[in-house]
Amino acid sequence: MKEVPLNLRDLTLEELEAFLEGLGEAPFRGRQVFRWLVRPEVEDFSQMTDLPKSLRKRLSQESTIELPRLLEHRFSTDGTAKLAVGLRDGEVVECVLIPERDHYTLCLSTQVGCAMGCRFCLTGRMGFRRNLFPGEIVSQVLLARRFMQEFGLEDKPLRNLVFMGMGEPLANYRHLVKALKILTHPQGFHFARKRTTVSTVGLVPQIRALAEEYPVALAISLHAPENELRARLIPTTRRYPLEEILSACRAYPLKRGARLTIEYVLLEGINDHPWQARRLAEILRDLPVKINLIPFNPHPDLPFRRPPEARIQRFQQILLSEGFVATVRKSKGLDIGAACGQLRAELTLSQNSA
Ligand code: SAH
Numbered sequence: 173m174k175e176v177p178l179n180l181r182d183l184t185l186e187e188l189e190a191f192l193e194g195l196g197e198a199p200f201r202g203r204q205v206f207r208w209l210v211r212p213e214v215e216d217f218s219q220m221t222d223l224p225k226s227l228r229k230r231l232s233q234e235s236t237i238e239l240p241r242l243l244e245h246r247f248s249t250d251g252t253a254k255l256a257v258g259l260r261d262g263e264v265v266e267c268v269l270i271p272e273r274d275h276y277t278l279c280l281s282t283q284v285g286c287a288m289g290c291r292f293c294l295t296g297r298m299g300f301r302r303n304l305f306p307g308e309i310v311s312q313v314l315l316a317r318r319f320m321q322e323f324g325l326e327d328k329p330l331r332n333l334v335f336m337g338m339g340e341p342l343a344n345y346r347h348l349v350k351a352l353k354i355l356t357h358p359q360g361f362h363f364a365r366k367r368t369t370v371s372t373v374g375l376v377p378q379i380r381a382l383a384e385e386y387p388v389a390l391a392i393s394l395h396a397p398e399n400e401l402r403a404r405l406i407p408t409t410r411r412y413p414l415e416e417i418l419s420a421c422r423a424y425p426l427k428r429g430a431r432l433t434i435e436y437v438l439l440e441g442i443n444d445h446p447w448q449a450r451r452l453a454e455i456l457r458d459l460p461v462k463i464n465l466i467p468f469n470p471h472p473d474l475p476f477r478r479p480p481e482a483r484i485q486r487f488q489q490i491l492l493s494e495g496f497v498a499t500v501r502k503s504k505g506l507d508i509g510a511a512c513g514q515l516r517a518e519l520t521l522s523q524n525s526a
């Protein structure tokens with residue numbers, strides 16, 4: 173089997189510095205390379221013009237900065253764009269560029285498929301294939317930036333990142349944390365940590381680890397106010413019951429005025445009853461949260477329905493009257509299969525085998 177060369181995009185600044193030191197170079201060379209890797213147009217060491225030629229040659233012998241390929245894109249009528257990203261082994265993931273009022277948000281994938289098996293999620297249905305490397309996570313930002321340039325989407329900045337694409341970010345913990353460090357480093361991409369949100373199904377040990385190691389904004393996919401129902405929708409509930417998830421949330425460090433996000437997919441007749449809204453309010457009572465209600469995005473392969481508008485509003489109204497911040501997520505990109513839980517990378521498998 174051919175050995176896979178070291179991809180410098182997988183490295184944090186500290187690791188890059190150490191790598192260059194290992195080649196007998198000064199650590200500042202690591203910083204120089206790190207800064208080049210933020211630029212979407214850079215695909216080759218020859219472009220790193222402030223490095224000596226000999227070093228560029230050495231780097232290209234010892235390593236690579238290869239990027240995944242943008243295979244295909246689709247625009248939704250609401251302006252959302254879904255990008256299919258081809259990885260070096262032929263796997264495909266998707267990321268979604270979402271226009272907001274004054275900025276863009278990029279929804280990133282962290283795994284090919286997902287092992288968590290949530291019943292309402294297409295990515296869950298496809299099963300787990302593999303973890304993404306840190307560089308494969310980071311590169312989605314670069315491909316999105318190229319895409320924005322190409323399509324003249326530079327009216328507003330790409331400012332927010334949400335780890336809500338394919339996969340369970342905290343099940344790929346080590347690579348996720350590296351990607352977070354690369355993406356938020358002031359000398360690199362410099363995304364704000366409070367505008368970088370990791371969404372999790374509720375893996376308690378990893379929530380606690382992230383709190384210690386590298387806290388960013390956190391969103392918890394709750395989806396039910398009681399364990400019994402939650403376990404039927406989300407199998408990991410059997411390992412990590414609600415009480416433990418909420419207690420990890422309580423311990424999660426928040427900046428002044430910041431809140432955790434609670435995501436709640438509304439499934440008609442399953443978790444959208446008024447009593448369930450009241451129960452949800454009860455269990456979240458002492459937590460600084462904003463609740464994001466996500467009306468289910470249907471698909472023929474999924475055995476659930478989206479509740480009618482009136483029921484969605486009733487559910488929201490109860491939470492509001494209990495004093496919570498509660499919003500209903502307008503699902504963007506529904507028409508192109510780019511909305512929450514619709515990512516499956518089904519478009520392009522054949523084209524990436526070349
Ligand atoms: N694995 C992480 C992040 C990816 S899923 C997590 O589960 O949090 C991102 C969000 O989309 C989660 O809140 C998930 O529950 C939600 N989602 C999954 N399938 C959905 C569907 N069919 N309709 C609406 N939301 C869905």
Ligand code: SF4
Nearest residue numbers: 286288290293296373
């Ligand atoms: Fe995985 Fe999240 Fe989908 Fe559950 S909802 S299967 S954790 S991607």
